Amino acid sequence: MKFYRIKISSWTASFRYPNLISGMQPTLEVPPISTVLGLINAAAGKYLKHTYLKLGYYFEYESKAIDLETIYQIELHNKGYPLNTTKSNVINREFLFNCKLFIYTDDSQIAEYLSKPYYSLLLGRSGDLATVEKIEEVELKEYSNAKNIKGQIVPLKGNCLPGVIQPLPQYFTDTVPRQNIGTTAYSIISCHSKPPQTNITAFTDKIDEKEIDIYIHELQF
Numbered sequence: 552m553k554f555y556r557i558k559i560s561s562w563t564a565s566f567r568y569p570n571l572i573s574g575m576q577p578t579l580e581v582p583p584i585s586t587v588l589g590l591i592n593a594a595a596g597k598y599l600k601h602t603y604l605k606l607g608y609y610f611e612y613e614s615k616a617i618d619l620e621t622i623y624q625i626e627l628h629n630k631g632y633p634l635n636t637t638k639s640n641v642i643n644r645e646f647l648f649n650c651k652l653f654i655y656t657d658d659s660q661i662a663e664y665l666s667k668p669y670y671s672l673l674l675g676r677s678g679d680l681a682t683v684e685k686i687e688e689v690e691l692k693e694y695s696n697a698k699n700i701k702g703q704i705v706p707l708k709g710n711c712l713p714g715v716i717q718p719l720p721q722y723f724t725d726t727v728p729r730q731n732i733g734t735t736a737y738s739i740i741s742c743h744s745k746p747p748q749t750n751i752t753a754f755t756d757k758i759d760e761k762e763i764d765i766y767i768h769e770l771q772f
Contacts, residue, residue, distance in 0.1 A: 556687055607655035713744075
């Protein structure tokens with residue numbers, strides 16, 4: 552099957568756990584689908600309303616470390632609106648170094664958006680600037696019982712793959728405040744994990760001389 556493969560790189564990346572607000576801020580080792588779709592929105596320069604979308608991606612990083620970060624906390628009035636007072640705090644934030652993200656899509660419009668991004672692309676926070684290095688068409692073969700799935704997230708239901716289990720939204724609305732869409736439990740399988748044997752059908756690609764099986768998400772909103 553033909554896909555557009557988009558290679559994106561960044562020096563750093565950080566993908567926060569959705570329910571952790573204070574204290575040490577660890578990073579997920581694979582970006583959620585919502586982060587990838589947000590990156591595509593940034594490239595398009597607008598909010599894209601998907602009804603059905605086929606999307607796969609593979610994420611790898613070289614190393615992981617912890618940095619100190621200054622945050623500014625805004626006080627709220629008891630009626631809910633912010634006050635003109637803030638206080639600073641220092642927290643530990645985990646980040647990933649020397650990152651690569653490969654996006655797979657059969658949608659030529661998405662590939663076109665990423666070829667000429669409208670806004671800056673980020674892999675996480677505002678300092679995690681990313682660059683599109685290459686866009687190419689590839690022909691990938693479909694295989695059952697994939698055995699090289701890593702650097703990806705896979706729905707837990709029906710697959711039950713080993714990994715960090717985390718409920719993650721697939722997308723967000725463009726309303727204020729934003730609302731989660733399609734929150735699902737996923738297995739998060741690091742690129743440094745030993746890939747499990749599965750009963751999953753996937754598409755095999757070769758990335759930096761490594762065979763990687765790409766799980767294709769079929770998203771319906």
